[in-house]
Amino acid sequence: MSADFKHPDRQHQDGRAKTGRPKRRLWRRLRRSRDGAAAIEFAILAIPYFLIIFAIIETFVAFYAEQLVHLAVNNMARELRTGRITYDLGRTTDMTEGQFRQAFCNEISILITCSETEITTPSKLYIDVRTFPTFGDIPGEIPRVSTADFSDIDPSSFDFAPGGPKSINMVRALYRWQVMTDLVRPYITTIRPADGSMPKDFLISATTAIQNEDYP
Template sequence: MTVVDQKTDRERAYAPDRFCKFRAVARSRDGAAAIEFALLAIPYFLVIFAILETFIAFAAEELVSNAVDTMSRRMRTGQITYNLGRTTDMSRTQFRQAFCNEISILISCSTSEAATPSKLYLDVQTFGSFSAIPTTIPKVSSDRYADINTAAFKYTPGGAGTINMLRAYYRWEIITDLVRPYITTIRPSDGSMPTQYLIIATSAFQNEQYP
């Protein structure tokens, strides 16, 4: 057998293997999963972040509501008083700090925040009757997404037997862009990107006839 014949025989012997490799490469989908993940990763993680963002915002809302209930109960029972010359008296700053302590598990208030509000606003007032308590949110304009008007906010709780209202407002920052257009309740008038979800909690009560 000549050298040419031997070479041809070897080529015939290895030809099926080469064709099998070509077919395997053609059928290979090793990179398909990576490409599909790259295409779906961004919307997938956006949805996950949106779920987490919404959950945390609603958890913060419940936390503020519980703090309003707790502080209202303390005022109602005389554990917190105002301008009565007692050891239970709390100034506006002390009351705000006590409220911050109630929400500190999720929302932190700095010393400057307790003294001068920038995110947490508390409105504590006494009224002659329950019907005199406001039922609307004070805003700077009639626009649905207008900012709150803090000019009329006070800290003037009454004594024993008085009718009082405690209302808390907190500006919760929304981080995920996907969620902002749907749950933000304060939107800038200049049309810039909204970032804040306004948490509101209210309690109306009549103080007990504590001594």
């Protein structure tokens, strides 16, 4: 019998084996293949990753805004203390409340913009400038609508009436900084809306007490 001759049944088995091996190798390659796995893993992790990044950035910006408001309060208080800003003394240095608010907004304009409406009708920035008989009479707490924790502020007692030479004055500013990232909102918001809705504001508070110089 010729060596090249094969039984028909064996030829059939060999054909099935040859066609079966590529299929099995294909399935093994598919099981081992990781093409696209990185894209899928990134899609799963992208949302929490970017939430953390945005939270870090927003927290940094909020605290920077707080430092900016503190600096503005100190600068405006120094202007009052030295007589470069006065009130109701019949001098060219006299400022109205609106002019004082505009000057304060100019100090923080690098990050916080005050609209014309905000200057005349405060909804975010509240400024309280008053004179007191002694330093002990200056209020040490932020006025709130209730005694509940994180209750909303009550600026109804705020005024603009600084004193003249040698008077004792308080300069206080409150600003509602809106927090956008839900991840950090429960942790850095310091006031809650009176209607019980979701908190969204980080309250920036800056206060300084001064005694004016005996300027002429």
